[in-house]
Amino acid sequence: MEKQMSSIKQILVALDGSQSSISALESGVKLAVRLNAELVGLFVEDINLLRATQLPFTQEISMFSSGYRRLEALELERQLRVQADRVRRIMERITHAKNLSARFQVVRGSVAEEILIASKDADLLMLGKTGRSLPGFGRFGSTVRSVVVRRPGMTLVWHLDGAAIRPVVLAYDGSESAGKGLLVAFSLQESQDSGLIVYLVAESQEKGHELRLEVSNKLKELGGCATFRTLVRPDFANLTWMLRSENAGPIVLPCNQKRVSGEHLCSLLEEITNPVLLVK
Structure with a gap:
């Protein structure tokens, strides 16, 4: 690791x-x-x-007069x-x-x-x-x-407000890019001396439980821990709302899904004020 x-x-x-x-x-x-x-x-x-x-x-x-x-x-x-x-x-x-x-x-x-x-x-x-x-x-x-x-x-x-010490948020779906994102999310929260919140993006509650064990084991190797939330089949609007609802710092987002690509990705960046780490 x-x-x-x-x-x-x-x-x-x-x-x-x-x-x-x-x-x-x-x-x-x-x-x-x-x-x-x-x-x-x-x-x-x-x-x-x-x-x-x-x-x-x-x-x-x-900027200081009406002239040009x-x-x-x-x-x-x-x-x-x-x-x-x-x-x-x-x-x-x-x-x-x-x-x-x-x-x-x-x-x-x-x-x-x-x-x-x-x-x-x-x-x-x-x-x-x-x-x-x-x-x-x-x-x-x-x-x-x-x-x-x-x-x-x-x-x-x-984003300018990202300088505040707040928990780092990771959206984790078990993909290769999510695995890379976990490592960087851990480093970000270490460098900021903040916590880590992991959103488990899963097809079912059972799959969410598997992802939680997977992330917990990886964090144990690093000497870290996290707070977990499970999102079952969230659409773009739900994902954006949940990310905005956290009083958090940087958001680490794997971009291998349709819900966070192209125009959806740009819309998310416009709607939330958090710094966003995109992992492809």
Whole structure:
């Protein structure tokens, strides 16, 4: 079991300067220390923003006045450099406090595409749920949607409120991805010094009992324990409602089922405020 725990060798955190991405970084640092994993920070200079400066009608609206001005390419590049340098210094401060060595890299391109390319070598990708455009408005937009739908492996979508110490929730159905999720859920609750709640997603009460024994034995090997709840054949609406009803922290969700794939997956991410770890 300990050998399986060490399968996460590299954690990539996508950083854009937003508070949710910085919160993701703080959690990623704790997890990297716990797993003895390499931490990589990624800042993407959005090529689409730079291309927009070539359009004659592109203007920048000030947040502090009612005025606006033409958005110039040189000024935008300066803003991107300033933002990247700010993120780099924040990452250095957080990792230094934990005595953790890390890498920070800056690339230019389409944000979603560059994150997907960079995360090919990562065992875990972490990114903030709400991004930040240059004017500073946060939103759950196309970048996060594209990444979570297209990326295989493990992706942790972090919400700002995820910094609070609350129990980690795992949806467990006995699949291979659920098994991987259990290991990471245990590591998350260890790094946060919180509890673990396991939702047993089963076809019947009898199968739920089997899953409970299975998870209990695995946690015993790790020296952990959990609180259990059983969900028998939940549909998407019921699953979402149950997850929202918990006063919990991160939710670990295997994505090998129709109920948590595609648009259902994006809907769940929009409806709940918890950080969500997707395991494929």
